[in-house]
Amino acid sequence: MKNIWLRTALLCCLASVAHGQDAEKKTEAYRFTDKKLVDVTPVRDQARSGTCWSFSGMGLVESDLLRRGKGECDLSEMWIVRHAYAEKVAKYIRMHGNANLGGGGTLNDVTYIIDRYGIVPEEVYPGLGYGTDRHVHGELDAAVKAYAEAIVKNPNKTLTPSWKKGLDGILDAYLGVCPEKFTYKGKEYTPKSFAGELGIRHDDYVMITSFTHHPFYAPFALEIPDNWNWALSYNVPMEDMARIVDAALEAGYAVNWASDVSEKGFAYNKGFAVVPVTKVEEMSDSEKGKWTALTDEEIKKMTLDLSGMLPEKTITQQMRQEAFDNYETTDDHGILIMGLAEDQNGNRFYKVKNSWGDSGTYHGYFYASVPFLLYKSTGILLHKDALPKDIKNKLGIR
DSSP states (O other), X not given: OHHXXXXXXXXXXXXXXXXXXXXXXXXXXXXXXXXXXXXXXXXXXXXXXXXXXXXXXXXXXXXXXXXXXXXXXXXOHHHHHHHHHHHHHHHHHHTTTOSOOSSOOOTTHHHHHHHHHOOOBTTTOOOOOSSOSSOBOHHHHHHXXXXXXXXXXXXXXXXXXXXXXXXXXXXXXXXXXXXXXXXXXXXXXXXXXXXXXXTOOGGGEEEEEOOTTSOTTSEEEOOOTTOTTOOEEEEOOHHHHHHHHHHHHHTTOOEEEEEXXXXXXXXXXXXXXXXXXXXXXXXXXXXXXXXXXXXXXXXXXXXXXOOSOOOBOXXXXXXXXXXXXXXXXXXXXXXXXXXXXXXXXXXXXXXXXOSBOSOTTTTSEEEEEHXXXXXXXXXXXXXXXXXXXXXXXXXXXX
16 A cells, blocks of 8 residues: 555656646747858848848848858849839739739749849849838839739720830839949949849749649649749659758758748747647657647647747648648748757757848847748748759759
8 A cells, every 4th residue: 555655646746747847848938059050141121011022032142142252242122023013014914914913922033033134232223212211012012003903904995005114104103213234333234244243043043842732843833822923843742842951051052931921830029930739639759758748728828829839740741731722821921041950959940031120039030940841831942053962853953
């Protein structure tokens, strides 16, 4: 009988200790240690504009210029936005208005536009023609959409040769007239010659995604509203997508990332993005061992307030697909992955450069977990030389 009581007391003590440890974990804030960082230019601010895609894409280009020894460049995001808008409107009219038209874009729009129109420094084309010192695009977006819709209605029964001039007038008024030539650091350039000197080539970059409704290791046009140009992405299993990101960072290449940031686990102001479980049964066996005494109610509360470290879901390819097909994963935000990090428990995270200015816990940066990347990525864009050799060969990229 005494042994039974002793065993019972010991079990109670162990349960109490385990629950105490879990309680400590629940309130402990994430602490991140950077393990590998890629050189990037300073954080910019897209302000009140839907142009994250231009900022993240330009962040990738500027990082690659640093990697190639071209020095630090501050290139004009609004130059890209202005020319992309002109092409989007032309596509919208050709589609009789049956297409998406707005300020958004996709991962490779920056290099696509540079390839066609060149590029200029930020100081040459800041794109602030509407009376503020920050990008506020509500009126611009509405004006462009209304103008395009009027052209689609075709009140003259045939398109006039003037509609493009009218669109140019709107874009010039809000973003500025595009210079044919400019002087930068004492040298005269055209936008094309400047891009040529910097060595920015659209063909050097590849988009990668991971979905099962198309064959793996083949390209397809991802069905998202902002893919106005029907740009092709190479489709790979999600494990390969994560391996590509890891290999690129280890080799010194940044990665342009399209992700869904409307998730509850995206806690930018607290500096992290995770995919928290909502029930004990959603934990893997290894996670259950780390969070032994948690109840479903405790997990629910933790997920609601994001007050401390959180157990995360184990992501599968099927989960990714279902979230995309059910509109639970959407193409919300373009950001730049520029580092590898770990939390205090050794879990791997990615350090991410945002475009919301000097904000949040990490002054424009945050840390995204591996499950968040696997679950909430619609795609990535990176230099083709950063691809692991075996994946590059499978994709037939030279």
